[in-house]
Amino acid sequence: MDLYNVRRQAKIFVQAACGFLLLNVLVFCTVFRRPDKRWKKETYDCAIVCGYYAEEDGTPSPYMKSRVEKGVSLLREGKAACLLLSGGAVANPHVEAEVMEAYALELGAAQDVLYTEAQAVSTYHNMMYSKAVMEKHGLKDCIIVTNGWHLRKADHYARKFHLDHVMCKADDPAEQTWLCGALYYMKTWWNMYSNLFRGYW
Missing domain, CATH: 1.20.5 (Single alpha-helices involved in coiled-coils or other helix-helix interfaces)
Incomplete structure (x- = not known):
């Protein structure tokens, strides 16, 4: 040739x-459209805090801490009336919702404004089970709290379950490097795209 x-x-x-x-x-x-981060009102009925795995010793991991800290700050600022902490035992035996609840209490949140959902094992389930909790307690709208690389995925499933919501980015942990953040974006987006072809989207 x-x-x-x-x-x-x-x-x-x-x-x-x-x-x-x-x-x-x-x-x-x-x-997977751009996440909706336009606030439509001053106070939402609740803030759903998406789970992330706990450390092996049962303490909150840096990403879990960042999400709970943002949720508690929304409570203090009067932007959310309560927190809905969502996540089951995924990466280890520790139930994410329970670890997040303990950390929220440690940060000063009142027990009576904390709801937990301990069945979710994925972002899809975070939204599905959180919607059921919201309906049970008469909560009409929500702020969804998660890290930047997870916003688009969480927003997609929130729309799928017809949640009246706004997305809110949690601060990146101090331990996160730019390379680590980029890898999380790539991994999450690849997972989202591959789910299309598995019929799980």
């Missing part, structure tokens, strides 16, 4: 690869 044909085939391959990548980006952005 002469050099001209090699270059021609390489060019066709690159164009096809770029076209395939662009198509997939368009599909991703169409299905």
Whole structure:
């Protein structure tokens, strides 16, 4: 095969690869829209705090801490009337909702404004089970608290379950490097996209 044909085939391959990548980006952005972070009111009925695994000794991990701290700050600022802490035992035997509840109490939150949901094992279930808790207690709207790399995924499932919501970004833990953050974005978005082809989206 002469050099001209090699270059021609390489060019066709690159164009096809770029076209395939662009198509997939368009599909991703169409299905998983930008998270809605526009506040529509001053106070929401509750703030759903998405779970993250606890440490092996049962203490809250840095990402879990950052989410609970943001939730408690929303309580103090009067932006949320209560917290709904969502998460089961996923990465280890410790139930995320229970660990988050203990940390929220440690931060000064009152017990009577804390609800827990301990069945969720994924973001999909965070929204599904939290909606059931909201309906049980007559909570009409919510703030959804999670980290930046998780906002788009949580927002997608919140819309799927027709929650009246706004997204709220928790601060990144001090331990997070830019590389770690970038890897979390890539991992989360890949997981979201692959779920499309597994029928779980």
